């Protein structure tokens with residue numbers, strides 16, 4: 023990347039030497055994992071470009087937008103309603119959480135047995151490696167799992183602009199009321215940050231923009247039901263991951279371009295993999311950039327991933343928000359209607375998630391399910407046990423994989439995944 | 447038609463040559479740091495019509511010599527089933543891996559478990575402990591069989607277990623009793639892995655550790671069912687690969 027960016031990164035206070043290293047590793051991983059794939063849709067070139075500029079051009083755009091008076095809000099979780107940020111002419115971005123960085127520093131502040139995603143979130147801050155984190159005007163932490171809640175207490179010491187949002191744990195009437203109140207409080211905080219009064223018209227527009235993005239993704243998901251699958255799970259995951267970073271309108275148009283191409287592929291019976299490749303549904307913890315480990319292993323073994331029941335995937339992006347509310351209050355209710363359906367494992371009980379996995383397995387004609395758990399993630403690792411048992415009972419073979427961001431278990435994982443594929 | 451099956455494990459490489467259902471030859475080499483050269487040695491003067499590879503080095507091997515690859519799980523199941531057509535469960539304890547495999551009546555793998563990245567409860571553990579107690583590995587099992595029960599090693603970790611063994615020695619606990627306890631620790635671990643896939647007899651015990659009489663005896667006691675140990679337990683994976691090559 024150009025010199026131009028180096029001065030930008032320096033101004034953001036990044037640790038340039040460590041950041042260079044991170045980009046080198048990322049670039050190499052991208053070449054080995056992504057560019058090595060055969061027969062990718064041509065329209066993926068846009069996403070290749072976005073990835074290559076993920077710490078460059080996109081950051082420049084954010085900084086330019088800030089200069090023009092817009093505000094940037096960063097978040098880690100899909101419970102943070104982007105619509106409210108968009109309504110105030112703000113920009114919402116996902117924060118880096120997919121690689122082990124600055125672990126020595128992290129382990130001074132968090133116990134070792136904390137999930138990789140949480141450690142990474144803090145690591146990017148401590149290591150001064152996430153240009154997004156250094157470009158935002160507000161960071162939103164959400165009280166989801168215990169690990170995150172407590173991490174935000176530590177995080178609050180490191181930054182001025184953390185807004186902590188409470189999230190219900192039960193889908194009860196009280197839970198719903200809590201979510202509504204918290205969204206209203208967030209709306210006020212965003213208004214204060216931006217100086218923009220969020221009117222019904224503005225909020226509706228924000229909802230429309232976010233819905234359009236989701237609709238494009240829903241189209242992508244349904245196109246993957248074809249056999250042979252027209253796109254690899256790795257590429258689909260990348261698009262899901264980029265949905266957190268990119269400008270929503272440009273992103274939507276780019277996903278549509280991919281979908282047009284996939285539609286033509288499907289009509290021609292042309293796949294990204296040979297027909298008859300084993301079809302896998304992945305379910306479980308989110309995979310943030312550049313966590314491509316499991317899909318890389320699965321697809322390297324000749325199978326294809328046809329869906330992600332994940333927050334970086336369909337759990338995070340399914341369901342639309344009703345656009346017809348006439349007042350801010352009505353639209354807030356509509357937001358809660360949608361977000362309350364997110365079946366994250368922090369909810370108890372959480373039967374909708376199992377129903378959704380079953381639905382996805384049927385819709386995308388999966389031959390088997392791989393449950394992906396991050397080590398020390400209690401919500402998902404615990405849910406994995408009854409979920410796997412229920413799926414097995416349905417006759418759907420299920421493999422439980424518990425891992426982290428390190429590479430040391432790759433060989434064992436390959437053997438486990440291949441043995442699982444042999445069973446199917 | 448002659449089929450060659452090769453199993454490239456972390457400790458050793460095995461080759462089995464099969465003519466139909468007759469085993470023509472079995473060979474073995476240490477893996478060393480240059481597994482491909484060791485494979486080359488193993489294959490010297492051997493001819494085959496079809497071949498397949500299993501074990502950690504399977505991909506590396508097939509890039510050089512061609513042939514199909516299959517996982518150790520499927521290979522051990524197929525090999526065990528060939529030797530014992532009734533087999534329903536396989537326990538394989540190799541150098542750095544432990545695997546439990548359940549098969550249905552037709553011999554298809556239906557469930558499996560394997561140890562994660564840690565070598566606790568594998569052949570490596572026993573090797574390490576034998577060295578610690580200064581007993582040759584080949585005699586370690588017999589030595590442990592003469593031990594009395596009553597001593598317990600609580601740590602599964604290779605390093606901590608050794609510390610425990612050392613402090614037991616310092617307290618004057620007889621060596622064979624400690625050895626027995628060390629064997630018990632890997633047996634307990636493997637048995638719980640087996641129970642997770644379901645123990646349906648006959649259970650075939652494969653891999654190098656199946657040569658250890660103490661592990662075999664204790665495992666039989668703990669599972670309350672005798673284990674079937676093939677004549678060459680460490681060749682079962684290679685045999686499974688050869689069978690795969692034939693099919």
Ligand code: SF4
Nearest residue numbers: 098099100166333366
């Ligand atoms: S898994 Fe739960 S906590 Fe994590 S991003 Fe999704 S909704 Fe948020």
Ligand code: SF4
Nearest residue numbers: 137139167169307399
């Ligand atoms: S993966 Fe699990 S433990 Fe980690 S942040 Fe998400 S819910 Fe929490």
